[in-house]
Amino acid sequence: MIHAGTRPLRVLVTKIGLDGHDRGSRIVAAYLRDAGMEVIYTPPWQTIPGVVKLATEEDVDVIGISSLATDHLIVPKMMEALRAAGLGHVGVVVGGIVPEAEQSALAAAGVSRVFGPGAAREEIVECVTALGQKSRAERVDDYSEANP
């Protein structure tokens, strides 16, 4: 038998759409790794179904979307797709350059937090940690759950 222990939080750091700015997402991936998390990092230009498949297979606790020059409103569409795929428990944060008007739309769609340029490492780590722990606590334990 394997030793029972705690599993590090698993976080998907990715970018959807045509936005190629990847400096922020690389830095954030390194922050989270150095804080002891397992980061699944992807290059930019992912699709919504692609992100859903990734998040499902990798069983992540949090998804971090970096969004600098896209139609930011792609994020609410992703949230909807996640819920439809049974991943409603996964926490979502966004970072990058998001106009204030759109920030409220993201919040309304269930995004926990939007980070802007210059966001501090400690703040990011603290937020993602809390969100990941909440996500684990809230997840319906699939292994006792009835067949849907």
Place this chain on the structure above:
Amino acid sequence: MAPSPSPIPLAQRLRAGDPRAVARAISLMEEGGSAAAALHAAILPATGRALTIGFTGPPGAGKSTLVDAFVAELRKSGRTVGVVAVDPSSPLSGGAVLGDRIRMGRHTDDPGVFIRSIASRGHLGGLSRSIHHVVDVLDAAGRDAIVIETVGAGQSEVEIVDVAAVRIVVNAPGLGDDVQAIKAGILEIASILVVNKADLPLAPRTVRQLKAMLSLRREGEADVPVLETIASEDRGVAELLAAVDACATLRPEDAAARRRTRIRRLVAEGAAGEMRRRILAWDDAAFLETLARAARGEIDIDTAARAAMEAQAGGVPLPVAVPQKADRRAG
């Protein structure tokens, strides 16, 4: 048995191939503990059908790129695929950036390919502690082929032998002193040797060096093909799949033996872990005295270890005792 949530619904869902259940089961296996053990027991009868293929080799040889192309080839042959890509954890933070998947982008829309990134979590040998269980989950989920990419080869990577029926050692020209990069132990576990990046000028030299090394092998050892690939252009990959399939049909009897070795190793690892935990937490006065004597050099460490282990084990016979042996022990 400790009261734990029944793993049976999860076992059923994963056997039906539900990706969310498969993903959750893998996490559970990584966590370990009684729920994992119960789930493993529940799915074990459904395992043993998948073809397991391991890719190992030095960092940057092109393993992930080759796996990506190889999986595409497997899909062309109509097989469903599970991929387990192992990356190292940082020894300092315990965290990891799991990057193999970056090179496996072409399968993002294909439900026939399930990819899972695993962190080594300090386990030596290029794999992770729970790798056997993870592979069993994908096997029970009905994946026809399971592809395992290990952490770039060190010297201790022979563990892949237990896990994969067919082992592919990937090399590339120009990775330092070519042949030095391929340690002898690694050569011995190879079912197939690949020289990837065959588009690079030094490739023929690497092929020659590998063939020369192979010629030094003992007589009677199975032939190891040396193939050239250009993973980034899908070249040589169909030939690689053909070689893999040939290798798998050549030695079908290996599967049962490998499985037994594997289970034996899992039992040994579990026992070692349990013993370690017990001894680290042991504060019995007689044991503390044994430690003190060892510290003074009055007894050697091996003797102290054996004494501790035997005292801990308490001479309790195994639950399923073979009658004759039990008699002998009693008398």
